[in-house]
Amino acid sequence: IEPPQSLPAGDVTPREMVFVLDTSGSMSGRPMDASKAFMRHALKNMRTRDYFRIIRFSGDASEFSPEAVQASPANVSAGIAYVNRLRANGGTEILSGLRRAYASPARRNVLRIVVFLSDGYVGNEAEILRMVSTSVGRGRLYSFGVGTAVNRYLLTEMGRLGRGLTRIMDPTVSGQEQAIAFASRLETPVLTDLRVNWGGLKPTSITPSPLPDLFAGDSIRILGRTSARGPQQISITGRANGRLVKLPLKLDPDAAMADASEAIPLVWARSRIADQMRELMVPPPLRTSGLNNQQIETMVTRLGLEHSLVTQWTSFVAVSEKIVNDAPQNAVDADVPLPMVKGVTHKAYPNGQPPKTRKAHGAPAKSAPHTQLAMHQTKSAPLNVTSFTGGAAPEPEHIFALLIMILTVGGTLVHQMRRRIG
Numbered sequence: 254i255e256p257p258q259s260l261p262a263g264d265v266t267p268r269e270m271v272f273v274l275d276t277s278g279s280m281s282g283r284p285m286d287a288s289k290a291f292m293r294h295a296l297k298n299m300r301t302r303d304y305f306r307i308i309r310f311s312g313d314a315s316e317f318s319p320e321a322v323q324a325s326p327a328n329v330s331a332g333i334a335y336v337n338r339l340r341a342n343g344g345t346e347i348l349s350g351l352r353r354a355y356a357s358p359a360r361r362n363v364l365r366i367v368v369f370l371s372d373g374y375v376g377n378e379a380e381i382l383r384m385v386s387t388s389v390g391r392g393r394l395y396s397f398g399v400g401t402a403v404n405r406y407l408l409t410e411m412g413r414l415g416r417g418l419t420r421i422m423d424p425t426v427s428g429q430e431q432a433i434a435f436a437s438r439l440e441t442p443v444l445t446d447l448r449v450n451w452g453g454l455k456p457t458s459i460t461p462s463p464l465p466d467l468f469a470g471d472s473i474r475i476l477g478r479t480s481a482r483g484p485q486q487i488s489i490t491g492r493a494n495g496r497l498v499k500l501p502l503k504l505d506p507d508a509a510m511a512d513a514s515e516a517i518p519l520v521w522a523r524s525r526i527a528d529q530m531r532e533l534m535v536p537p538p539l540r541t542s543g544l545n546n547q548q549i550e551t552m553v554t555r556l557g558l559e560h561s562l563v564t565q566w567t568s569f570v571a572v573s574e575k576i577v578n579d580a581p582q583n584a585v586d587a588d589v590p591l592p593m594v595k596g597v598t599h600k601a602y603p604n605g606q607p608p609k610t611r612k613a614h615g616a617p618a619k620s621a622p623h624t625q626l627a628m629h630q631t632k633s634a635p636l637n638v639t640s641f642t643g644g645a646a647p648e649p650e651h652i653f654a655l656l657i658m659i660l661t662v663g664g665t666l667v668h669q670m671r672r673r674i675g
Contacts (some may be wrong), residue, residue: 284400398421441470447490
């Protein structure tokens, strides 16, 4: 599903942007700077038909205003000034910020977008996700992870359950640009509350689920499997600026099979694997599939083997069989230099040369030259080191210390012998 390149202003759904900004101590520094850059860009690019709220939370929560205000130039300037004054300190009470965000009902025919900016450093994930999933009717949630080691599980699940999306940003690498790019994606909502009436197709294993909203410049790819044949009628419904929109489509699986791309099953399989791996991170009581860890592993492994995809439990194994040496009896041993230790100079080695090892001679059995590439199921195993070769010469400082000891002991012995002779 893709929106048109340009939309009449009347087809753009007005927004109520609810910014929930983490100002705890862990956000101090570049994470807070990136969050403020996001806020400034988002506020400056709001339409006058939009509304906004700003909620900051750390150990407690407070707001820029008691209710949503219209995005007039004066209100936007006041909101930016409020954001610029924020400082990071204290604990992280996410629930206090979310409760404020969902406390008041959303405006009629206005899309409420809750933008959550945080590193997610908390331990009560289950309680937070329960609130997001039960509050989705009062606003979509878009999660923006800010930091170099964010709580990806929590932030990703918040975006999925909130029928939004999640973006993770490393503020040490182009933080301002990433923040602005994410804010730009939320500027023009085209279709909300998307539904698909599949008719007689009755597909299984549909991904993604639930469907997110559609924004200008974006697209949604819906994938599934079906055994239906013959022409089929489906329809996509959604809301554009509060109006119900219906898009009828005709699909013919038989004709599609004739021109099918080999990439489509691979894209579907990758999406299903990503869904199952995300489900694996969810605590069992919160899983929508009801599968246990072993069942998820079996499903991912089967998808990897059937579609030749690398997963947690499948990998590519290349087997190369060819003639390496026609005359192994003529092979000779030779000294070859080992790589130098990173960060040292030649002075770290005796005679200013890195250690050498001996290269064994020999050759594998002859066979027809060919290479095979296959998928194999793999299991984690400890790394076994069978041999290690290299120079065993002592370091220069050790040699110097030994010389000093020898000279000292030798001098003492000579002195004692002279005294005895005298």
